[in-house]
Amino acid sequence: MNKLLRAFVQIATLKLGPEDLPASGFLLGLVTAAYLLTGAASVAFYTSSAGEAALQLAVDLCLTFGFFTLLLVLYRKAHRLLQTLTALLGTGVLLSLIALPLTAWLQALDMSAAEGAPIPAVGIYLIVLWSIAVTGHILHRALEIPFVGGLVIGVAYFVLNLATFAKLFPAEA
Numbered sequence: 001m002n003k004l005l006r007a008f009v010q011i012a013t014l015k016l017g018p019e020d021l022p023a024s025g026f027l028l029g030l031v032t033a034a035y036l037l038t039g040a041a042s043v044a045f046y047t048s049s050a051g052e053a054a055l056q057l058a059v060d061l062c063l064t065f066g067f068f069t070l071l072l073v074l075y076r077k078a079h080r081l082l083q084t085l086t087a088l089l090g091t092g093v094l095l096s097l098i099a100l101p102l103t104a105w106l107q108a109l110d111m112s113a114a115e116g117a118p119i120p121a122v123g124i125y126l127i128v129l130w131s132i133a134v135t136g137h138i139l140h141r142a143l144e145i146p147f148v149g150g151l152v153i154g155v156a157y158f159v160l161n162l163a164t165f166a167k168l169f170p171a172e173a
Helices: 002-012 025-043 050-074 078-109 118-143 147-168
Strands: none
Touching (some): 002 078, 025 078, 050 118, 118 147
């Protein structure tokens, strides 16, 4: 487990790639469960409805699996799907764990960055940028494209995710 955690940290710091993880459905299942748990903790800050939280997590997971599966199939790299999804979700868990205290801090202040909570808000924005960079790095390695190409796709996915959530859950977006 310690070796796996170190691998996710190394991927999140752009030192290793998804190819350094085992291609394991079991591991993807474990990482998906951890992703859903950290996602539930994050969503709990914004909605008190368990049903809506579950729906948001389902949409997020479907969007993640659907987008990246389609992408790898289009690039003829479907054989890398397990490792790519494991890397994306595993690093997502790490970044969520880093963001959770900042989110709690921001919620405790009950104000936005413009109203006097710049430290947690800036921290969250930096984590979002880090997340996009990590996604770009993972795609760069999985698709064998330049890092900038992976970054562009990472930004496109972020915008798609944001637009989807703004449309489906307007109060939370």
